Amino acid sequence: MEGIIIKGIGGFYYVRTDAGVLECKARGIFRKNKETPMVGDYVTVVATPEGNTVDKIHQRKTELVRPFVANVSQAYVVFAMHNPDINHDLLHKFVLSLEASGITPVLVFNKTDLATEEEREALVEEFVGTSYRIYFIEAKEKKGLEPLLEQLSGEITVLCGPSGAGKSTLLNKLSGVEQMETGAISVKLNRGKHTTRHSELIEVHGALLVDTPGFSNMDFSLDPLELKNLFPEFAPYAGECRFLGCNHDKEPDCRIKSEVGKSISPMRYEFYVKTYHELLEEKKRKW
Structure with a gap:
């Protein structure tokens, strides 16, 4: 029988199948092979005398x-x-990590009642040329959520972002039920409390949505020479630089640099250059 893991707690995996949700243990060979089942995995489940097994x-x-x-x-x-x-x-690290993982970023800016129109416009300009979808919402008031609900269709969607951004509140409003506890902003630290307990796939409008624990950073290890391929706004100008294999940094006659401030955001380009040099230094340290 086949299904998808929707939750994992305490060594048990809960697999949604045509026969319903089954509580399963994983085969011991997974541990021997240093494999770990993940929420979102499509798996085959078999019945054994000890119970259902992934x-x-x-x-x-x-x-x-x-x-x-x-x-x-x-x-x-x-x-x-x-x-x-x-x-x-x-923000750009989250987007970069998702690009590296082959996952489409959708940018959702919450608490827009606290922002000016100029601030919203600046965010749109910051991602010019990327084709990323950008939404401005007020999760607590359920404002602007209709497009997000529509875009869930046919996808497995993850909510990610720093603590205090309103991920759990957004999940609750999208799903229509209180799936996870939500935490207030800590006045002393001005950041969110880590209140979401575990990752779990839930069904929302026929699609699957996974809530994730609040966290404040994204870890990624990339080849500095591949970094440029993770910026979609660079793609239209591929091959137009003076030098083949241009890394869009200090090389002369770089087509990408000529587009900065036009079809490429200066902030995004500055982030690219800084990350490129950080990855180069990391590579040097490893060698």
Whole structure:
């Protein structure tokens, strides 16, 4: 019997199948092979005298380490406009990590009642040329959620973003039920409490949505020479630089640099250059 893991707690995996949700243990060979079933895995389940067992993990299309979720096709990257203020480097790290994982980023900016029209326009300009979908919402008031509900269709969607951005509130409003506890902003630290307990796939309008624990950073290890391929706004100008294999940094007659401030956001380009040099230094340290 085949199904998808919708939750994993305490060594048990809950697999949604045509026969319903089955509580399963994983085969011991997974541990021997250093494999771990993930929420989102498509699996084969067999019945044994000891109970249902996850017998096979099917090939994954995508895989996230933080949060630990498989086969996600798109991510709602949730940031608050204010309280807490947007950390732009962190925002771009989330997007970059998703691009590296083959997951489509969808940018969701919450608490827009705290922002000006100029601030919203600046965010749109920040991602010019990327083709990313951008939504401005007020999750608590259920304002602007209709397009997000429509875009869930046919996808496995993950919510990610820093603590305090309103991920759990958004999940509750999208699903129509209180799936997870939500935490208030800590006045002393001006950041969100880590209140979401575990990752779990839930069904929303016939699609699957996974809520993730609040966290404040994304870990990724990339080849610096591949970094440029993760910026979709660079793609229209591929091959138009003076030098073949241009890394769009200090090389002369770089087509990408000539587009900065036009079809490429200066902030995105600055983030690219900074990340490129950080990855180069990391590579040097390893060698």
